[in-house]
Amino acid sequence: MRIFNNVRNGFIVLSYVVCLCVIGARAVALSIKADSYDDLISQQATTINRAKQVSTSSKTSYSEKNTDERRDAMNYALDIDQDIYVVNSGDVFSVRIWKQGLESSEYQAAVINGKIFLEMIGEIDVAGLSLRQAVEKISKNYAERFKQFNVYVTLSYMRMYNVLVAGQVQSPGYYAATPMTRLMDIVNMAGGILPTGSKRSATIADKDGKSTVFDLFKFGDSGDASQNPLISEQNSVFIPVRFGVATVKGDAIKPGECEIVEGDNLYSLKDCFIDIAPQGHRGRILLKRPSALATSGEGRYTIVPLTWDGFNGETGRNTLLTDGDILEIGGPAESEFVIINGHVNSPGQYYFMKGMRVSDLLNSAGGMKIVNMDQDTIADTRLSARQASAASISGVYKLLINRVDRQSGEINTILIDLTSLLVLGDNEKDIELMPGDVLSVSANLDVVYVHGFVARPGFFPYDPSYTVRDFIFSAGGPTRDGDIGRSKLSRNVKTRTAELDEKLEPGDSIYVAADVKSSMKNNLSFVSNLITFYLMIDRIWD
Numbered sequence: 001m002r003i004f005n006n007v008r009n010g011f012i013v014l015s016y017v018v019c020l021c022v023i024g025a026r027a028v029a030l031s032i033k034a035d036s037y038d039d040l041i042s043q044q045a046t047t048i049n050r051a052k053q054v055s056t057s058s059k060t061s062y063s064e065k066n067t068d069e070r071r072d073a074m075n076y077a078l079d080i081d082q083d084i085y086v087v088n089s090g091d092v093f094s095v096r097i098w099k100q101g102l103e104s105s106e107y108q109a110a111v112i113n114g115k116i117f118l119e120m121i122g123e124i125d126v127a128g129l130s131l132r133q134a135v136e137k138i139s140k141n142y143a144e145r146f147k148q149f150n151v152y153v154t155l156s157y158m159r160m161y162n163v164l165v166a167g168q169v170q171s172p173g174y175y176a177a178t179p180m181t182r183l184m185d186i187v188n189m190a191g192g193i194l195p196t197g198s199k200r201s202a203t204i205a206d207k208d209g210k211s212t213v214f215d216l217f218k219f220g221d222s223g224d225a226s227q228n229p230l231i232s233e234q235n236s237v238f239i240p241v242r243f244g245v246a247t248v249k250g251d252a253i254k255p256g257e258c259e260i261v262e263g264d265n266l267y268s269l270k271d272c273f274i275d276i277a278p279q280g281h282r283g284r285i286l287l288k289r290p291s292a293l294a295t296s297g298e299g300r301y302t303i304v305p306l307t308w309d310g311f312n313g314e315t316g317r318n319t320l321l322t323d324g325d326i327l328e329i330g331g332p333a334e335s336e337f338v339i340i341n342g343h344v345n346s347p348g349q350y351y352f353m354k355g356m357r358v359s360d361l362l363n364s365a366g367g368m369k370i371v372n373m374d375q376d377t378i379a380d381t382r383l384s385a386r387q388a389s390a391a392s393i394s395g396v397y398k399l400l401i402n403r404v405d406r407q408s409g410e411i412n413t414i415l416i417d418l419t420s421l422l423v424l425g426d427n428e429k430d431i432e433l434m435p436g437d438v439l440s441v442s443a444n445l446d447v448v449y450v451h452g453f454v455a456r457p458g459f460f461p462y463d464p465s466y467t468v469r470d471f472i473f474s475a476g477g478p479t480r481d482g483d484i485g486r487s488k489l490s491r492n493v494k495t496r497t498a499e500l501d502e503k504l505e506p507g508d509s510i511y512v513a514a515d516v517k518s519s520m521k522n523n524l525s526f527v528s529n530l531i532t533f534y535l536m537i538d539r540i541w542d
Helices: 002-056 064-077 131-145 183-189 216-222 266-273 308-312 314-318 358-364 418-423 468-474 516-541
Strands: 092-098 105-112 115-118 122-125 150-157 161-167 173-177 202-205 211-214 236-239 244-250 256-260 285-290 301-306 326-329 337-342 348-351 368-372 377-383 398-404 411-416 438-442 447-452 458-461 488-491 494-497 509-512
Touching: 092 131, 115 131, 122 131, 131 150, 161 183, 173 183, 183 202, 183 216, 183 236, 244 266, 256 266, 266 308, 266 314, 266 326, 285 308, 301 308, 308 314, 337 358, 358 438, 411 447, 411 488, 411 509, 438 447, 447 468, 468 509
Parallel strands: 161 236, 244 326, 337 438, 447 509
Antiparallel strands: 092 105, 092 150, 105 115, 115 122, 161 173, 202 211, 202 236, 244 256, 285 301, 285 326, 337 348, 368 377, 398 411, 398 438, 447 458, 488 494, 488 509
16 A cells, blocks of 8 residues: 555656646747747738838939829739749738728738748748739638628738849849839840840840840830740849941831841841832842942942842842841832822822733722812812722723833824723723823813923813913923924824914813924033043043
């Protein structure tokens, strides 16, 4: 019995000792946890205060305008793409809890080491989640704990970090960025790219030194968002010196300077100038390349003639560009165009293309202007060749074509009945044009056309009492080089020598030819100048 009592007493004493150890260990654990909680609360408060200070501070390295814009963007993250934004340490959330009839409670919690501490909930791991996923996870935890309450979670402040922008920018240095800052944003914070900098070779380097090149020209010109990526933590941006510039001149939709990068071919310029203008000459394109043999004048270029097919084909894709290259589109020789004037929507000079017909040129000139016969006015309305009604043009339009005879040098006149061509579909009237043709569309058949060596060539109202001589002097009379006695009369496609006192008919055409004596005088002058030039050269060589 005595031994049993001793064992019992020993067991009781041991139990007391174990209880005291457990209570002590629990107290130590609670103390440690309390210290950790205090540290966590302190870290959250520090992070939240820092975020507020950064978002409201005006002491930044970029302009006040950028500061205001960024501050607005940060407040409650109105413009954030919740599926792109990835949550990480430094982000600050706002949590609002309320119930109908009760006062709402709102507080802020910062992400520390990838975790967020929520009041009455505890720690939740949110690192690597998208903003949408993080909000849903936080809301779900509160909904499970407080089923009768409503919860609203939003991002109060985005985390911020410094990004180095270097190279060819106005103000190199470090700039504050957020996870929603893109390449163009950070470049603009640095004042933009210098004229010597490359928009097409903007480089982003990550923390491991891996570099990726982006083309900001494509982003700005065509809106290619893939060339304007988000800037992440520990990224740096570098704008290098541009490789070179090529210039596009002439009949391009967007002529001007085009930045080129090493390896660009001639065809790649199409991304810059887009295409040849509607009136552009597709048969005459020149590549002018700087030559090391000359430093001034046209001789400092090596000229490479091209065609549009060659540009788009093998030649364009195999010809590498160099700094200073010039691509000239258009600029035809004098015999490579036709002219249309009168009652068309877009009169002017157009490039001649083999096989071009009257209807082709009328379409290129925007069609004819509709004549309102009742009001005797012209409406600026495009007239479709096949859709025009007979009533709108019948007896109203005519076309005169002046064509130079290559053998004699004289100008022949061809009269086209546009009513037959456009309304009745008489394709025989749709004649093929020649280089140098001049087309005149008249909106009234009661006219006489006077041209050639006269002071004011053009259409004149028909007067049955007028003679050939009267109409010539209505056009200001012959010029100094014109000979009224060598006038030609064209009627119904037939041309003959005009009698000065004969009466005319509506639609007739009078051509005043050059004075033979004046022509001979000009020819003798040319020969005399040629002989003088030859004698001077001969004297120099002697």
